[in-house]
Amino acid sequence: MTNTDPAVTAALEAEASALDEADPLRAFRDAFVGSETSLVYFDGNSLGRPPRASVERLAAFARDEWGGRLIRGWDESWMQLPFEIGDTIGRVAIGAAPGQTVVGDSTTVLLYKLVRAALDAAQAADPARVEIVVDRDNFPTDRYVVEGIAAERGGRVRWIVPTPTPHAAGASRGASGRVSPVDVTAGVTADALRAAVGPATAVVLLSHVAYRSGYLADAxxxxxxxxxxxxxxxxxxxxxxxxxxxxxxxxxxDLAVGCTYKYLNGGPGSPAFAYVAAGLQDRLAQPIQGWMGAADVFAMGPEYRPAAGMRRFLSGTPPIVGMLAMQDTLELLERAGIDGIRSKSLALTEFTVRVADDLLAPLGVTVASPRDPAERGGHVTLSHPAMRAVTARLWQQDVIPDYRDPGGLRIGLSPLSTSFTETLAGLRAVEAAVRAES
Incomplete structure (x- = not known):
């Protein structure tokens, strides 16, 4: 149960309904499995809902391609699939011309390949460049990979410690009349990076959107x-x-890596993508030399000779089944357009912040994501000491956010599959759970 003024609740319900009615992307929601249920899904920034079309695509692949064509599938289409899907990701999602993006290994493996290749190239050009710059608040994989490479190659890690930035100007008065607490957001700014780099810097590794706070860097x-x-x-x-x-x-x-199971809806553990700028491709030697990255894949020669272009960044046999489902979301993304998706994302996160001010700020919950839309990615983090227990309680009620220390409940909002009414229902459940755990 909640103690919110019924007039506030009614106003928010009317606002959510009006926003859904005016949403130009509202029809896309029906394209996803489970969207017709009452389950509230706030974890699209960890694992996206499956597109309905992917159910048939996977079944057809097993029946017709794998089952019907068998090994012939490699010659007929599978060998080129990592590059074809990579080019589609480049065109639809990351603003990259063809021939610079490939789908291959996990995010961790691709990060290792690209950071290690970049460090080796920088040191070959200038042995004094021994430092890899990364921030302390980056995702654990990024930090762990960098530390391992530095130890392996005799390099050093130069750490940036993001300074929490008070967004006092962003504190707002909700319909409840309460002023929300001042928010704090951590992110790497140009000034912070400028202070960390220098003649010893070989490679910088940064996240475009911070996994914890949702801070959007000026890339x-x-x-x-x-x-x-x-x-x-x-x-x-x-x-x-x-x-x-x-x-x-x-x-x-220069280089980039991204996973495909979040906003690209590739499914659990779907392979990541790597981007390497065209001018760098033949200058970099990726460190995990495998047969699929060789100049002549089927020569089976006595020594490794790297392929030209993006093929050299492959290692072993591509995970074909794992890259099938993302094609359906890429088709949806292309139809919707990334600018329209961003507009819907901002509307969802703005609505989330307003509802948090009205329903959650009186309970001591703070918004730990930027209030400035230009600094906010696709998720909002709500902070309260009870959020770990709140998350467990919500999961039992089919309201699915996720939790990140310290005390952060992440509201991940996938623009194509999330409605404003669903968002409000989930946030009201958060309010009730916080009251129950406080």
Whole structure:
């Protein structure tokens, strides 16, 4: 039960209904399995709902291609699928021209390949460049991979500690009359990066959207800072690809990696993608040499000779089944357009922040994501000491957010599959759970 003023609840319900009615992307929701149920899904930034079309695609593949064509499938289509889907990701989701994106290994393996290749190339050009720059609040995989590579190659890690930034100007008065607490958001700014890079910097690794707070980095500006220092930059696009606009070519990215099971709805453990700028491809030697990255895949020669272009960044046999489902979401993304998706994402997160001010701020819940839309990705983090228990309680009620220490409940809002009415229902459940755990 909640103690919210009924007039506040009625106003929010009317607002959610009006926003759904005016939503130009509302018809896309029906394309996803489970959207017709009462379950509230707030974890699309961890694992997206499956498209209905993927159910038939996977069944047809097992029946007709795998079952019907068997090994002939490799010659007929599978060998090129990592590059075809990669080019589609480039065009639809990350602003990359063809021939620069490939689908292959897990995010962790691709990060290792690209960071290690970039470090080796930088050190070959200038042995004094021994540092990899990364922030302390980056996703654990990113930090762990960097530490391992530095130890392996005799390099050093240069840490950036993001300074929490008070957003006092963003504190707002909700319909409840209460002023929400001042929010704090951590992210890497151009000034922070400029202070960390220098003649010893070989590689910078940053996340476009921070996994914890949802902070959206100024990727173009940060890339310029890295380049001005003579360093290569690797972008982690896991929480941005398919949710916020990315312009890898226009922003002059060197390298990037992103997962496909979040906003690209590729399914549990679907393989990640790697982007390598065209001008860098033949300069980099990726460290996991396998037969699929060889110049002549079927020569089975006595020694490894890397292929030209993006094929050299493959290692072993591509996980074909794992990359099938994302094709359906990529088709939806192309129809909706990334600008329309971003507009819906901002509307969803703005609504979430307003509802949090009205329903949750009086309970001591703070918004731990940026209030400035220009600094916010596709999810909102709500902070309260009881959020771990709140998350467990909500899961039992078919309301599915996720939890991140310290005390953060993440509201992940996939624009194509999430409605405003669903969002309000979930946030009202959060209110009741916080009251129950407080």
């Amino acid at each position: 173009a500006a940060l890339t310029r800072v890295a380049h001005d220092a003579g360093a290569l930059i690797v972008w982690d696009l896991c929480h941005s690809a398919g949710s916020v606009p990315v312009q890898a070519d226009a922003w002059e990215f």
